[in-house]
Amino acid sequence: MKPLAALLLLLLLTGCASSDIVRGRLHYGLADAPEGPRLTWPPAPEVPRYAYAGTLVGEPNFRQEGDAPSALARLGRWIAGLDGSSQPPRVLQRPGALIGDDAGRLYVADGSRQAVFVFDEKAGELQLWEQADALRRFVAPAGVAVGAGRVFVSDAELGAVFVLGPDGTPLGTWGAGRLQRPTGLARDPERGQLYVADTYAHDIKVFDAQGTLVRTLGRRGTGDGEFNYPSHLAWAQGELYVTDTMNHRVQVFDGEGRLRRPPLGKPGAVVGNLVRPKGVGVDGEGNVYVVESYHDSLLVFSSAGEFLLPIGGTGTATGRFYLPAGVWVDARNRVHVADMFNGRIVLFQFLGGG
Secondary structure, eight states, rough: OOOHHHHHHHHHHHHHHHHEEESSEEOGGGOOOOOOOOESSSSSTTTOOEEEEEEEOOOEEEETTTTOOOHHHHHHHHHHHSSSSSSSBBEEEEEEEEEEOOOSSSEEEETTTTEEEEEETTEEEEEEEOOOOSSOOOOOOEEEEEEEEEEEEEETTTTEEEOTTSSOOEEEEOOOOSSSSSSEEEEETTEEEEEEEEEGGGGGEEEEETOOEEEEEEBBBTTTTSSEEEEEEEEETEEEEEEEGTTEEEEEEESSBOSSSSOOOOOOOSSSBSSSSSEEEEOOOOEEEEEEETEEEEEEEOOOOOOOEEEHHHHHTTTOOOOOOEEOOOTEEEEEEEEGGGTTEEEEEEEOOO
């Protein structure tokens, strides 16, 4: 029975993997914005610092040779039943967290789709990873990190971090029985340590490269180094950024867990203050990006913590958001925002300048 069960499981996993691959040339949908491709922030006549760089929704971004319709048009044809296909396109539903790797692949955790979308521009592929381990599918993937040829996915409902290979094959499970509700992930590439925001425990748990819990940062409270529902993490330039959501701030630590500077942001009702901060990211010049979900905005801070400008506001237009969640900045200083309830990833190109 055991060999038969193993064979059936292998066939199941193989079948799922092969059926969830879309192939084609990746287009970023610049021409699909009804407002036009040349959108900048702040708007003219001020000097622009950010430009619209595209939108990712899933399968409609991948085109075959000679296939030129826009992503929105392709999706609309399926909704209207005009494309002759009974299969819905594989599209983002509620993207929450995202990160890319050195090979140019973008990983997006989608809690509603209960899967990880993998946008691979070089290979011309879109994959959906649904399998958390040998027996379970993802239920609520909430965070994603990459490193050392592995992909780490936290599942808030399953209460663990799942380790996947570069092809999505389950390799192991970390933190089961120790994590209450794991959400944000960040990895220190030098130490090989993985930081996990355990939201219901109000702390950050640190695992070594073998998956052993080596220490815990913080406890519930409002003081320095304490947390109240931490949710999102980022590792940048040797520092750990923690979105301390219900304390309305972002705290920054070194690799040993020591505070590096005063908290970034402050509570308040106006745009530029933090009410329900979520995703956090850092660009190559040290600017810090914080998703403010309450105001449906992306807030930009200098490396010194000075508020610079907001991008967004509530809506469906390009550059506006509806309950955004995660943010990640790639090596080209393209800022990726998970526009969760609009079901898309929106890209902004940082143009430089102070």
